[in-house]
Amino acid sequence: MLLLCTANSPYSRIIRVVAMELGLDLPIEIVGVRNRADRLLAFNPAGKVPTLLLDDGNVLAESRPICEYLERVAQRRVLAEISDGPGRQLEGIANGFVDGVAVWVREARRKTEDQSRDILALEEARAKRCIQYFEKLDLPTSPLNFALISLFSGLDLMTLRVHGSWSEESPELAEWHSTLGEMDVFRSTRPETNPA
Numbered sequence: 671m672l673l674l675c676t677a678n679s680p681y682s683r684i685i686r687v688v689a690m691e692l693g694l695d696l697p698i699e700i701v702g703v704r705n706r707a708d709r710l711l712a713f714n715p716a717g718k719v720p721t722l723l724l725d726d727g728n729v730l731a732e733s734r735p736i737c738e739y740l741e742r743v744a745q746r747r748v749l750a751e752i753s754d755g756p757g758r759q760l761e762g763i764a765n766g767f768v769d770g771v772a773v774w775v776r777e778a779r780r781k782t783e784d785q786s787r788d789i790l791a792l793e794e795a796r797a798k799r800c801i802q803y804f805e806k807l808d809l810p811t812s813p814l815n816f817a818l819i820s821l822f823s824g825l826d827l828m829t830l831r832v833h834g835s836w837s838e839e840s841p842e843l844a845e846w847h848s849t850l851g852e853m854d855v856f857r858s859t860r861p862e863t864n865p866a
């Protein structure tokens with residue numbers, strides 16, 4: 671197996687942390703995503719990371735199917751059971767949050783004159799609502815699962831890249847974020863603060 675990823679993608683980070691939590695030694699390769707010559711595009715025309723290359727030649731795209739595959743290899747779970755209503759609810763909302771933060775960061779990276787104020791405002795409002803929602807939950811710090819790993823990765827990306835000043839309004843979530851931020855799995859996969 672080989673995981674194609676970028677250093678700053680929250681989805682790549684989620685899968686890297688999932689693999690560590692499952693006790694798998696998952697080799698990674700940092701790839702480009704947009705140039706015609708980028709190796710990723712030969713495997714995944716959607717041009718998205720994470721992409722998992724399997725030893726049998728098959729290619730898995732999208733975090734969730736990749737996660738399901740890794741669970742099967744490890745014979746352990748990080749995804750909520752289908753009967754686990756609250757677990758599935760958190761997974762869905764945490765992943766919606768990550769999607770929004772990814773759009774926000776992507777927009778904020780464009781030249782100022784090309785940025786859409788509407789998109790920035792929409793994503794900031796979405797993130798704010800999610801943070802208020804997460805603040806009310808009594809989030810555990812262990813065991814880590816797909817939902818918690820996703821939530822941390824989205825929150826961390828947002829903090830590092832677009833909005834670092836949410837903690838005063840959401841002290842419980844800030845404490846949870848800070849506790850997880852000390853863990854090796856998250857320290858070793860931290861994105862760059864200000865990539866080119």
Ligand SMILES: N[C@@H](CCC(=O)N[C@@H](CS)C(=O)NCC(=O)O)C(=O)O
Nearest residue numbers: 679680681703717718719720732733
């Ligand atoms: N739904 C996908 C999202 C993956 C995704 O959007 N990855 C971004 C990086 S954060 C990407 O590869 N973008 C390619 C591009 O920007 O061209 C998943 O869960 O894996």
